[in-house]
Amino acid sequence: MSIQNLFDEPGLKQITVWGRGVYENKEARDVVVALTEAASKEGKYIQAWENYVDLPDRIFVPVRAYGKISTEEIESRYVYENEAPDIVVLTEETLVKGINILSGIKPGAVLVINSKRSPEYLIKFIKENTENLSKIVTVDANSLSKSVITLSGAEGATDASGIGKGISAALVAAVVKGTEIVKFDNLLELIANKSVAKKAYDQTIVVDADSIQKKVFA
Amino acid sequence: MAVVPYERIPFAGTVPSPQKENEGMITGNWRTRRPIVDSEKCVKCQTCWINCPDACVNLNDDKPINFNLKYCKGCGICAEVCPAGAITLVPELDFEE
Numbered sequence: 001m002s003i004q005n006l007f008d009e010p011g012l013k014q015i016t017v018w019g020r021g022v023y024e025n026k027e028a029r030d031v032v033v034a035l036t037e038a039a040s041k042e043g044k045y046i047q048a049w050e051n052y053v054d055l056p057d058r059i060f061v062p063v064r065a066y067g068k069i070s071t072e073e074i075e076s077r078y079v080y081e082n083e084a085p086d087i088v089v090l091t092e093e094t095l096v097k098g099i100n101i102l103s104g105i106k107p108g109a110v111l112v113i114n115s116k117r118s119p120e121y122l123i124k125f126i127k128e129n130t131e132n133l134s135k136i137v138t139v140d141a142n143s144l145s146k147s148v149i150t151l152s153g154a155e156g157a158t159d160a161s162g163i164g165k166g167i168s169a170a171l172v173a174a175v176v177k178g179t180e181i182v183k184f185d186n187l188l189e190l191i192a193n194k195s196v197a198k199k200a201y202d203q204t205i206v207v208d209a210d211s212i213q214k215k216v217f218a
Numbered sequence: 219m220a221v222v223p224y225e226r227i228p229f230a231g232t233v234p235s236p237q238k239e240n241e242g243m244i245t246g247n248w249r250t251r252r253p254i255v256d257s258e259k260c261v262k263c264q265t266c267w268i269n270c271p272d273a274c275v276n277l278n279d280d281k282p283i284n285f286n287l288k289y290c291k292g293c294g295i296c297a298e299v300c301p302a303g304a305i306t307l308v309p310e311l312d313f314e315e
Contacts, residue, residue: 020250060248060291061248062247094249099247122311
């Protein structure tokens with residue numbers, strides 16, 4: 001028995017969000033908090049937390065926030081890292097370079113990137129684990145909103161700054177358009193910046209990963 | 219998962235003392251903007267070499283100044299202190315390598 005198959009949970013979806021320390025730490029956390037809270041309204045079992053090993057107080061360090069959404073009770077609730085994510089979100093585009101962001105993804109996984117560049121350009125930088133990727137979703141969240149820079153709420157402290165005020169509003173809208181993991185209306189009730197979320201939902205680009213990989217690497 | 223005997227685990231997350239580079243602390247993937255030197259403007263005053271907190275500036279007598287991109291985390295101090303304005307920060311994804 002390995003770590004990968006300790007828990008057989010077909011109804012479980014794992015969300016991993018990558019951000020940059022200080023600048024997008026709150027936004028990365030807001031993405032999982034907003035998605036899991038919306039799923040909770042739909043009667044799902046949920047969990048959202050931050051990676052404890054990463055260093056959110058150091059500028060530009062890659063940091064991770066995790067979420068779990070399940071139709072049944074989450075048995076693996078004490079596993080403190082997402083080993084096999086279904087959704088990977090990048091709050092900043094350069095995270096595609098030099099980091100194994102797609103490590104362990106399940107078949108049919110979706111990658112969401114905050115970027116104004118094309119998916120065809122961005123896929124060139126991802127060197128590993130692209131076989132299981134089904135869709136690439138891009139949204140230019142920086143043009144719609146600004147990142148809320150605060151350490152309020154980091155590492156389990158009380159968050160006094162509100163959910164979905166900055167670029168996370170655009171990113172969750174892109175996640176919902178790409179994966180339909182929760183209903184968009186349920187999400188809108190939760191997040192502060194509703195107009196940004198609606199605009200982002202319209203502007204999000206969803207492409208099939210297989211077709212662009214064939215085109216780029218042909 | 220490989221079992222590591224406790225004698226071989228470094229004390230309190232320390233890494234071996236580096237000669238020139240430290241493989242245990244590669245920070246190049248923190249970078250979102252890359253410093254680029256305009257060799258025509260550069261006067262080789264070495265201000266960037268003095269100020270770089272990660273000692274990432276390579277000085278050569280015959281070649282223009284360049285940066286050790288394996289460790290440069292793109293903080294931009296070099297561009298800020300350069301008296302000749304020779305260093306600019308370019309978005310990292312503009313470079314394919």
